[in-house]
Amino acid sequence: MKTTEESKDAASEPILKIGHVANILGVPTARIRAWESESLITPYRTESGQRRYSVHDVKQLEKIQKLLDSKSTTFLGVRTTLAIACAEHNDDLPSHDMRGFVGQRVKMLRQRQRMSLRDLSTAVKISPSALSAFERGLSRPSTGRISRIAHVLGTTVPELLGMGRPKDQIIVRVDNRELLPLNDEGVRIELLYRTTTVLQSQCITIEPGCGLLEPITHTGEDFVTVVEGEVDVILDSIDVFHLDQGDSMTFPSTRAHGFQNRGSRTTRLVWVNTPPTF
Template sequence: MDDIRFKITEAARMAGVSASTLRLWESQGLIEPLRSATGQRLFDQTLMDRLKTIGWLRTEKGLNPAAIREVLKDEGETAAPMETQTAPDEGDAALAIGPKIRHLRRQAGRTLQSVADETGIALSLLSSFERISQGLSLPALHALAACFGTTLAVLSGQEGGDHRQSLVRAGQWTAWPATASGVSIQPLAEGRHQMECHRFVLAPGASSEGAYLHDGEEFLHVLQGRMQIVLDGDQFFDLTAGDSFYFESTRFHAWRNLHEAETVLIWINTPATF
């Protein structure tokens, strides 16, 4: 995971809450921000992942702070023997990503703690994600996929079909199992190819919730709305309908919807490393 740290206003914007809400969560013992030399609150990727989980538990599950603290408690777990596990099919799009990650982890004989240490994801968030398939940002999901030598496309069921041709009719898009609030990723080609072509639909305020990087190159074209791409933490590009953008995937990149309504774009990765 990257070591980029965000100030409280940036973290609040990316989490879709106010800075005062983050201070409240801190007073309730839900988060413990880092501190700069001058005492400013700072949020690294692990904290950003935690904010995502807290927000989801609060809005979608209706849990109060005490209940959220219970869910977020660190949970130790030893690897379960594979003979007692039912192996899910990675290509089964109907199966949530969390159980697939749990299967891969147990298949590799890994504990939650060892995977958390390698990926930089908080143990409690990883444990929660395996159960409910919610609460992790795209950067964290990328780290998990890389940890097990796979990609998000494979985990989401984007494989199979005729590799020589693929036709997806207008309006007949399927979507990856939802893992991030307000982000819908719709494959525009089925099967394993050298390019991954997706239609992204971003709700107002939706974002990557942090920066990530991987091998390859990326191209995107905005169909409607307005969004921002941030490269290497300090280069900002505002894109509106009709704009296109190319960059190397090996650069840290983050993004968010700046539009008051949905932003829709075509996003292409090559090779298939997303």
């Protein structure tokens, strides 16, 4: 008799071809590919590029199909629903959740660029075993580490997280922001843009005592203004700049930067960098 862990491993094995999955769902294979292009699912790819799906992936696709067939939500709504579900079940995350989803995307991009596991791990300054665990969905890296991986792979954090390509939408309503499914406790990053732009703008909410402590470095310039509360912006792990409500700051993105809310109430920032390299 299989143990619980063995059963989970079996359900995570990518063994089903896209045609088999299409038959299970009763949809054309083109529809599954369309869901993939909208970053709703990221199947495992063999060395020859063929898609393979696990039992967990099929369950995820069934959820996607049900949400879209209800005609009550958009692709954005589906991505948000899936991200919230992952956060609420953080103690038992299968291979199709955000950990496995992003890990598979990293592996796919790495292989497309013909980079070995060791090549990428050296470039982002983590051990090959830590990178392997991430690609297999066994760990959730910090935002700083995700940013370094995205930079080396020539993409951005939102794209690496599967947020989909920006639409030609010049207005983003407050209830229509995309949430980045990151792993820093007490930090919430929402995108303020839904169109192709050189200004990568985010609304960052930071709970007291929380922050982004692993530094981020990329090309371009950063601008931040405090909408509510207070924040310490840390540059090069040495220089600390305290900003109160209404204060603003501009600095080169090449300076390693992070932030922390050492106050007693929630802080909200508008953070912009250009070009979009975060």
